[in-house]
Amino acid sequence: MHRLAVTRARRLRVHAAPTLAAVALAFALASLASVKAAPPAAGAADGSAAARVRIETTDDGYQAWADNPLPGPIEVRLRYRQRHNTVASPELPARATIPAGGSTVVAAFRAADPSRALDFDLILDSVPGNPSAQPRDVTYLLPLAKDAPVMIDQGFAGTYSHDDEENRYAIDFAVPVGTAVLAARDGVVMQVIDRHLDAPRNNTTQHRGAAPADTLLRNANLIRVLHDDGTMAVYAHLQRDGAVVAPGQRVRAGQHIGWSGNTGFSTGPHLHFAVQVNRGMRLVSLPFRMEEVSRLPSDSGACVARPGHRE
The missing domain is CATH 2.60.40 (Immunoglobulin-like)
Structure with missing residues (x-):
């Protein structure tokens, strides 16, 4: 999450x-x-x-x-x-x-x-982000190497944590710490946060709204990539010092940008991926298409992302 x-x-x-x-x-x-x-x-x-x-x-x-x-x-x-x-x-x-x-x-x-x-x-x-951004309908690449063992832990509208505007159309890819994270689309690196330590254990005992959980929510390492239509891809829960790109750097789809981790309010190692846009002082996630997603297995009870669905 x-x-x-x-x-x-x-x-x-x-x-x-x-x-x-x-x-x-x-x-x-x-x-x-x-x-x-x-x-x-x-x-x-x-x-x-x-x-x-x-x-x-x-x-x-x-x-x-x-x-x-x-x-x-x-x-x-x-x-x-x-x-x-x-x-x-x-x-x-x-x-x-x-x-x-x-x-x-x-x-x-x-x-x-x-x-x-x-x-x-x-x-x-x-x-x-710019609130006047006009998103285009594009197909994203899988942000992981195609031969990496991966499962979808949580998809669109997942009830555990993908239940708000910012995360509703996000996918959680269950991958081991240290898995290579790839850019899903061309863009410019806008933000890099990678100073936080990985969680020493799973955080399943934490609850949203509690002080420890609130601290964990702020301690997720991430890379934010700005696309030329004003949308932004977020790659979150990276490991400490897990970014291999810097703010201002232009990246190409498929380029290695970081290493996955288990930082922030996470129930286990995974990569959280979302496409967002600013809609007037608030971030809103957008539905998107992604290659290979339809062939990935999903964890029991997870809501699998629906490639091709747009709103």
Whole structure:
């Protein structure tokens, strides 16, 4: 199984005292440069998105910029944690789409009453992918060598963990740790997370919603590959240091990209594969066709993927 929260919150608090002279105002605004973003909010996904918020001063207030260091587009949403005497343009929450490696002004801020202190606390959420992506109907390659021993543990709409939008059209391939993972389609590597250790044992005793399980959900190593139609393939539960590609690298279908593992909230070693698209600050999995899948055996009770099914 694989579940990955798609928002990462970064908080930035700004407080400026009222000033009576232009020189004093300029000094107060310049002092803002020492303000830094706080760590992600508790419960945020580990590495799910990497948007960064920063504040710059203007002649009459502040601008909130969102920076995207990823080699693929992201969507961000800027919102208040709290505010006092603050006016934003546009009003928050505000969204923006940021191209690969780009930066965007999401909102500008000023004091509602210039004679009083300005105080606001911001949270920036981000989701990988462009919400205007137009998926094409393509056939994916099996993301494993054809001679590798493999079984489908869980397929489309599997009741164990493929019961939400992000994972509904995912396939769990039961393979031993250290099995070569291949790109199922041409694309650009958008994200790589491979620092987490493999689970020392199966996690069948964990339950969703419990603190240990929530931690495990964030500790799944993965590779995300961006396709030219804006869809993204996710290869999850890889072993530690299991990626053999790097962000920004272009890969071809059938190319070796990593090694399977047993990281995150997993009931046993397997590769979780899904095709996703951003649909307005949320990741949605898409049904897809895949070569060879119809000939793979499935575990008892698993819902086998249906090649050729589209919605």
